[in-house]
Amino acid sequence: MKKLLNRHETYVFIAVVVFSIIITIINPNFFTLENLFDLLKSYSLMGTFAIGMLFVLISGGIDISFTAIATVAGYTIAVLLLNVGDHLNIYMVFLIAGSIGIALGFLNAVIIHVFRIPSIITTIATLNIFYGLLTVITKGKWLYGFPTWFGDFATTRVFTLYSAHGNPYGLSIITVIWIGLVFISWFLLRFTILGRSLYAMGGNVNSAKRAGFNIFGNTAFVYSYMGLMAGIGSVIQALLVQTVAPNSLVGKEMDVIAAVVLGGASLTGGTGSVIGTILGVTLIAIMGNGLTLMHVPALWYKVVIGLVILISVGVSAYRRKMSAHKRVIIEND
């Protein structure tokens, strides 16, 4: 119990529960399966990006360029779908987008590792390079009108229920993909040497190096994994809105970072968990959805999110300070 109280995730979980109760009291529509499935589907994109970001943050880096990577991957598959869409299937789409993501993520890792340029600077530069070149080549054109099988896949449900009004709803296949990614990532971080070595590297690069971990391998892995998630995210985005626009994702980097940080990952590396990240995304999702259900004007959304982030990081900073304070007293005794 005491161990539970020391974890950041517990507090985020309590916040999620409290918010859910408040929203449900004001508008019972919130706590319905229909709304829940809907929320899960529409936040799969942010959730996918957030998982990739978690890996990068744990290793002590940061990646700003993932929105641009996703845009490049999304645009490529959109062009392919429009031209040779009949010869493709959904696996190939994910494979192509994922490969592009991995390639661009790997490029980030090489620049960061070989030339020792801080990750934030490298990825700001590559964000501009990827996004700038893509927009020049495509002239900013929107792409839509994908093959019917692509649209059908987006509306596939694992099981279907009917609401009181007879509207069908259910667990979307997109949500299932996201949950699958969550489990793989959780397993990787928790039970593999690779995952544990990311924590070691984020805690202290030099110690990790002395302990014999392959730093370049780890760096290459986290940025490629972030790229893979960006690629998969781009397909999810294309499935959700059935349109690919060069400017629909770039500019949303900070929202994803905020969600991951809300879930307890620190920007100095070495901490963070998949469960926390999911809770962070959940908190942002239910607040966005809850404010609408509580009839709060949408304009207030950012004010509330900003306050929640400040309170969350403030509380965790305060707790860290207190525990450091306690340690000093014990040492003095």
Added chain:
Amino acid sequence: MFRKLSHFSILLIVMVAAILIMWGLTGTDFMSLGNFQSMAYQLPELGVLTLAMMIAMLTSGINLSIIATANLSGIVMALILTKTFPPESALINSPWLVVGAILTGLLVAIIVGLINGFLIAVLDISPILATLGMMILLGGVSLVLTDGYVISGFSPTMLAIGNKDWLGIPVPMIIFLACAGFMSLILNKTPLGTRIYMFGSNPVACFYSGVNNKVVLFRTYIISGIFSGIAAIIMISRFNSAKADYGESYLLLTILAAVLGGVSAAGGFGKVSGLIISLVILQMISSGLNLMGISNFFTLALWGIVLIFVMIVKYVIDIRAQKRWNA
């Protein structure tokens, strides 16, 4: 030879190269007075915002809320300029209203700086998180204040700030140079400047040498806020309007410009002179490509490439210097 090449000299070489390449590619248009004047109108916005980012980066922090601060302070100025008196009243065109609006806007920016300072210095929140939260919060406050609409239509006095020149030098440029001079003065000639560099290199050592770190952080973020407020004056006057989400793409560009100018992301290093050269390089590329009719997005890509190029050159030189030292 190689060991003596500082970041500043690399930048100078890149700048000369940029000028020559752009001159060669665009012909005489590039070296015309008109082109230089239009560059001098465009550079200050990003320039003042970069100063706001730079001072935070010198303390090994970062200020992600500069654009949000500038927009909020610009919106407050715009509201005072357009809503305090009915449009038919003579007072709405009074220069004193402009002075009042600017002072109130700057006060808002200072208050934001104070809050940032409080979050970072007193609550010990890491700067990137505190200012990220503030960025989202202030963006929200601006949206609520404006209902998401544009506020436009300012008096001629206000518009003169962004669009007139004095002895051929555009007013925004004069404001930017004054800000850069002020910043250089603080960093090089005052105890605060020394403390900012010391804090950026090693906060613990700085603390044990008797510096009140909290005060240094407070002042840093207040100055950063003031520069954001000054950028707001230039922005609303040049656009003749204010809105909650103007200039959001500037945020990452200010970091790019600061780092290109030699400001270390780890804190403690960076000079105003390097920053000015870096801004000139970026503006040269932008204007040159613009004259050739090439898309702005290509400029973005080229800026990114130049940044990585300069960082790689710097790395190679560092490695060589280290090898020589060891040998």
